[in-house]
Amino acid sequence: MDWLTTVDHKKIGILYLIAGALFFGIGGIEALLIRWQLIKPMNDFVSAQTFNELITMHGTTMIFLGVMPLIFALMNAVVPLQIGARDVAFPFLNSLGFWTFLFGGVLLNISWVMGGAPDAGWTAYTPLSSKLYSDTHGVDFYTVGLQIAGLGTLIGGINFLATIITMRAPGMSFMRMPMFTWTAFITSAIILFAFPAITVGLVLLSFDRILDANFFDVSEGGNPVLWQHIFWIFGHPEVYILILPAFGIISEVIPTFARKRLFGYSSMVFATILIAFLGFMVWAHHMFTTGMGPVANALFSISTMLIAVPTGIKIFNWLFTLWGGQIRFTAANLYASGFIPTFVMGGVTGVMLASAPADYQFHDTYFVVAHFHYVIVGGLVLGLFSGLHYWWPKMFGRVLDEKLGKIGFWFFIIGFHLTFFVQHFLGLMGMQRRIFTYLRGQGFDTLNLVSTIGALLMGVGVLVFLFNVIVTTRKPAGAPNDPWEDGRTLEWSIPSPPPEYNFKQIPLVRGLDAYWKEKMAGHTEMTPAEPVGSIHMPSASILPFVMSAGIFVAGLGFMYHQYVVLVLGLVITFACMAIRSLYDDHGWHIDPEETTEKGVKE
Amino acid sequence: MSAPHAEQVTSALPHEPEKATLEGRNKVLAFWLFLGGEAVLFGTLFATFLALREQIADGPSANELFKLPIVAAATFILLVSSLTSVFAIQAMHRGNKKSLSLWLIVTVILGLGFLGLEIYEFVEYVTHEKFGMTTSAFSSAFYTLVGFHGAHVLFGVVWISLLIGQLAKKGLTVVTAPKVYVSAMYWHFIDVVWVFIFTVVYLLGKVG
Ligand code: HEM
């Protein structure tokens, strides 16, 4: 019950972690089923229809319900601590964002048992996703489920923007903010400007399907390419929503375990902003083959390649940070170091794809699949594992087992390269993306077998991590404030896990890497910026949960044309909003004497 | 050191009550951000409309359909309501709760008037011109864009009405003031969007 009503950012972070991990697991099982189907030619493990549903749900689940929530988990767990705040700007909204995301994700996934999952690919291109070609309710689950989940993401994004702008501790100027917080900030800004576009796209698609509108129906004047524009205006920035936080994690982990400050901090900040900006300019590189014409193709080609410049700056900064450092290869740092070459490979194939004429060859082949998995899995997922190992002690008060962590790493990274490296060649040899089976004697057999074996190894890696979590959780908690001993940022200056109110006294920040700076000056604690006093806390509330449940009900009603249900759901949601605004809730206080006892949660 | 929280400010109302507390300032800032997102939302809807506005299939075209007088009247009403919401905020800054509530009530009434005209317009199109959501790509784009805006107006009307109730119950405080301020920002925003709709949808539809 406590968990249903919590507004504490640390607990919400854990909720995001659990939910994200669950969906990541579902997406992973789907991936393994896909690979199992492709293990040999002419396999009949699943039907073509099921295969379409599997790839669609795999991609959709992984991106929207697996990795994005995991990013939000780390952002919630870490950002307020890194900026020296007691909470986010809007604790209530934080909880609302989580529950809407979760209910949206559940709505999308119950499609499996409610008459068919979406089957038009995670990009849901029209007319494939129109009623004509996809006549189950699958795509309706996609449009409505993602709409609701997307709402939650948007709420989370606005909350983090406001938090980072207004809740920084005294002395924490923007140019003293830790890199992870910077990337959380920029990612939230991208969310704010990209998600409304997909919101509209999903509205249009659901209107076409549910209300018989004609946005994408050519016979009534509609235009399917319009969907692609809207989808990718959101979709390409989405890629940076995913990767920038990974950059942020790497920028925290590497300096800590190299015992050096991050090389080129300000160029890192600048590069992050530049990448975000360019990310909005390049969406049509997904549409080279739609006949936009040579001029548009050339422009989008060049603007895409430009992104390699700030990305390159980042890569070199990490290398220079490692250079001459006293490097310790903990599990977290292994993942971070494994990230660098892997991500570079993904980036290089990205530049190759950005060349419009070459893309006519690569388009919709396994080369593309290999590319985006190198960046998403080899980039973001490695980054997430690194961050989880790194911040686990701060979140749970227990250090993950290093040995198991390293074993998991090796399974994962070897499996990863086996799976996806060979897919480049499959693509170059002409194996199309999203085919459900292939004939013998086309030269695809061995490489597909290798790829599937790699996927299984990756699965083992994930299981080892899970095992590690279980083993660790059964050990007594007792991690020190700064378990890595070389922590540089504010989160390491307070207990692990932090008390409910994070900081007994808001710290005074005197430079970049605030905690490191104090340590170098011979202090063991931060200098406080305020006297000890009573601490204001927000109250817990069940309303976010009920509001999201209302939206869920309304979504189902809309999908099935049950307008009574639709209205009922909306009434629940709006009634909660009215209650929230009519009854002021001033929260509660923790008195100074209590802070010593209430130190540790639960 | 840190800014006062809402429950700490008990003395007389400060000059800009909406910005007197940390919560209030956060609310205003977050609302600006939210409006940024809303701008993208409407931007995408406008882009969709512009892409499809000539795709009338075998339904009526914009030129045949639109009757400018009624739209002009709706525009006038909405613009005036923006003005009355400015008066409301000015009253708030003077600390005059009564006049604040009064101007908010006028704003709500004007908003309702606008909605009435819009509903009348839609019903006319559907019943007399056989121009519904499913008629053509143009019609789908038209109803979606204009309807989305209308839904925003409706939401604003309900919201401001609830605020009027709150003001009556709790008075003008550092808790209610940011809410009023933010709702006025919202109201201006949907007004600005309407100006674009009037130009891009109606004027362009008549002449372009
Ligand atoms: C963990 C191991 C993973 C394996 C073995 C795997 C495997 C696959 C396979 C075989 C496909 C189908 C390609 C096709 O036929 O078009 C696919 C598609 C896809 N995967 Fe993964 N994947 C994994 C992880 C991920 C992750 C972590 C993400 C995202 C964060 C992801 C995102 C996608 C996307 C977006 C698609 C495209 C779906 C579509 O074509 O609609 N994958 N994956």
Ligand SMILES: [Cu+2]
């Ligand atoms: Cu892209």
